Amino acid sequence: MIFWISSYPKSGNTWLRILLASYYYTNDGIYNENVLKNIDQFPQKKYFSGFNYNPKVPTDTIKFWIKAQEKINQDKKLRFFKTHNAFGALNNFDFTNKENSIGCIYIVRDPRNVITSLKNFYEMNNDQAIKWMTNKNQYIYDVHKFEKDGFSDFQFISSWETNFESWKIQKKIPIKIIRYEDLLNETYAVLNDVIDFIHQTINSKDKIFKDKIKNAVSSTLFSKLKEKEQQEGFSEAPRSKVGDKKIPFFNLGPKNNWKKILDQDLKDKLNNIFEKKLEELSYK
Numbered sequence: 001m002i003f004w005i006s007s008y009p010k011s012g013n014t015w016l017r018i019l020l021a022s023y024y025y026t027n028d029g030i031y032n033e034n035v036l037k038n039i040d041q042f043p044q045k046k047y048f049s050g051f052n053y054n055p056k057v058p059t060d061t062i063k064f065w066i067k068a069q070e071k072i073n074q075d076k077k078l079r080f081f082k083t084h085n086a087f088g089a090l091n092n093f094d095f096t097n098k099e100n101s102i103g104c105i106y107i108v109r110d111p112r113n114v115i116t117s118l119k120n121f122y123e124m125n126n127d128q129a130i131k132w133m134t135n136k137n138q139y140i141y142d143v144h145k146f147e148k149d150g151f152s153d154f155q156f157i158s159s160w161e162t163n164f165e166s167w168k169i170q171k172k173i174p175i176k177i178i179r180y181e182d183l184l185n186e187t188y189a190v191l192n193d194v195i196d197f198i199h200q201t202i203n204s205k206d207k208i209f210k211d212k213i214k215n216a217v218s219s220t221l222f223s224k225l226k227e228k229e230q231q232e233g234f235s236e237a238p239r240s241k242v243g244d245k246k247i248p249f250f251n252l253g254p255k256n257n258w259k260k261i262l263d264q265d266l267k268d269k270l271n272n273i274f275e276k277k278l279e280e281l282s283y284k
Contacts, residue, residue: 010117011179029215112258
């Protein structure tokens, strides 16, 4: 069964994956990039092998979302998967269902900080990023992969608000929502709560190992991840639209503070656009 690690893009999903991979797929909780391979992204080309989709149409795999998950779940093993996909259906094709999913951790981030990360990752300006975050029909796919081998990792993300709401209001699977800011400020406590929720959801009687959590937290500090990327690279770093260089994945981290980075005009726009959700999530 699939346990989702879900979020809107640039909301801390990869860091949460790194923490969970360090805890669940090492003996001591100490992170190395190889363990991240244990928590894959869905969709990916390998999960659609054998399905008759049109490689020239990025959206054509959506009709096989459920069948691909059924194929993944044939051995009945628990697997974590990252996704940015909104919960629900696209063109009447469900993203997932309760027969294939057992639970979800959803990580949400203040949209005023999301926008800075989006601009870096996707090489956008302010207006483009705002349009992106408010577009209920927004999707993402990997242009480089699409041009190379005809598969795009297409995901329907919708808008920042709709993505969050789609997972929050669904009733098909248990969900725990965490804020990126809380994970940043209280990493040990939040990670412990997340692991406890996972164990309760899957009815696991396994002991929670505090030392492994401590090691996972200390070995995945942002400064260490950034230094490691600078020295060795990071497999999930995006390629620039200009040339073939890679854009740093671990960019600002804790230094991404909208109060200090954004100009007043952009602050006002974002506060107005996301007013209700900022209040709901205690971001005001």
